[in-house]
Amino acid sequence: MTLEPVHIRAIADLASRIDADFETPEESEVDDILPLLQELKHESKIVLKALGRVFRGKVNIEQMASCNDPVSRTFACDSGSTNPRNFEAGVTVDFCHCALACTPSDLDVHAKRTIVAATYSPSWKCSINTTEGWTSFDNEEGRSKIVRIKPGLLQTREKRMVHNVALYLAESEHMLWLKDIPSTNDIFMMDGPLYPKQLMYWMVVPSGEVQIRYDPHAKKILQNYIDIVDHFMKQQIPVIGFVKNPEDKQVVQALRKQETDLDIPWMADAQLFKSILRPPEKEARNCITYTNWFMHPNQFYESMLDTTTPLMDESLQHVFEAEDYALTFFVVFVPSMNVLFKVEAPYGLTKDEKMRSLITKKVLYDISVNGLPISLSKADSLGKIRKTERAQILKQFRKLDPDTTYNELRWSDMNES
Known part of the structure; x- marks a missing residue:
């Protein structure tokens, strides 16, 4: 049963009483x-x-x-995620797919992609076929790799940490890969903060349950972002984080x-x-x-x-x-x-x-x-992994059963993000 008009009126009455008693700060x-x-x-x-x-x-x-646009070209970086998934065998996996957009459009830039699969299992006996280097695909236009957070470092927040490693590693590696494309009179935008704040927080907060600071991939991510900032400061090309x-x-x-x-x-x-x-x-x-x-x-x-x-x-x-x-x-x-x-x-x-x-x-x-930098909108469109694509990727796991919850069954049809 949905809300009837009588219920809406009751809630509206409560809202009006809250609104009436509240005073906004004076301009002075x-x-x-x-x-x-x-x-x-x-x-x-x-x-x-x-x-x-x-x-x-x-x-x-x-x-x-x-x-007139004050710069010649605008570059923007963004990525999409399958969202981290737990499997019944005790493995957590997330895929992040990163793209760089350019305005005016440059199809050669748009074709370049970086994909990172981040994984975690608390068991040392669990074998995950990680890759040291990058695997090329699409005639060298794309690169992919699998990384694993060390067993035992995460007692909680496994999904969040796996997502952070996948996201920040994919984006930072993609930006470093293509960093020499922007030149004088261009600007480079990141979709989100300039630094990987969520990961940085957990790398310094005292915690026996989340010890991501001991993972080499997390350290690599921080070094990547410093290298990115170094490059743009040396070239005196503006680099910004656009936080929505x-x-x-x-x-x-x-x-x-x-x-x-x-x-x-x-x-x-x-x-x-x-x-x-x-x-x-x-x-x-x-x-x-x-x-x-x-x-x-x-x-x-x-x-x-x-x-x-x-x-x-x-x-x-x-x-x-x-x-x-x-x-x-x-x-x-x-x-x-x-x-x-x-x-x-x-x-x-x-x-x-x-x-x-x-x-x-x-x-x-x-x-x-545009209401929002158009290059950021382009990058979001290029990098996004849509719901149907996430489902298709999940079907590739034939031996691992997803650890599905009731809420996922109830709400999955409504979640397109």
Whole structure:
């Protein structure tokens, strides 16, 4: 039985009572927060630092879209996954398929693919035919390999860790493989954060149940991302991470701990920046708003270099000073969609004001033209593994029976992602 009108009315009544009692922050309160973002500290540690002055910018969508594209070519990398699957024999497997898109379109670039199958079994007796090197297919246009996380390293979160290794290894290896294609006047975009944050978290958090930091593939992934950033910083070609659904909380958490009378009602940084960037209602349909660039100094991205513990027994190789790998970002708010994007880049590039200006203009131009950088949409389409294709891949397992749950039977027909 679905909800009847009487049930909808009862729920609507509850919603209206919640809505009536809630007060959104006054604009003056939001304005009082801005000066704190120039250099936000907690217990003498800098949490956030503005590059230049703190400001809120605004552009007209039609005027921005009528400008010329500030770069010659846009490259974007993305991958699709079968989603990690458990099998009754105690094996977890995920396949990730990565592609690089180019605007204007370049079919030779689009044809290149990297596929990684990541696996895990807690049993040393379980034999998985991994590959040291790459296996070529499609007349050398594609490469594939199987990797295995060491037995015993995962007591929990097996699916998440297998997915992370498959995803980040496929994407980082694909970017390194094709890194020499972008040249001066181009830009390179990653779909998601600049660094593999989920994997990095589990590599440093003290845990006896998730010890992925001891796995060589995880270490290889971190080195790959440093090599990618090194390459683009050496060439002075902008490389960015375009985060569609930012989930950070450290700014609002630090603001809440300040010795001020300011009320900080937001649970996530994106909510704070939406309040800061929301324009008057009459302008909402026709504009995009954005912030200046910020830096998160002395975070994991710098401290992971030149260290042997707890991350790894030998340090990551890098070309530039540790500070150059610091994460910098600005945020863009699209009022007509009520969505906020976060754009990340390494400090080694964004310490140059001209580079910050170029990246900002490019992102604003792409959003004005397409709502989302069109190269990211292309990469998503090229890399995606669809539901029918996932089912076809699963059928190739003849000796392994999927560890199916009731929810998978109930909801699988509705999950196309």
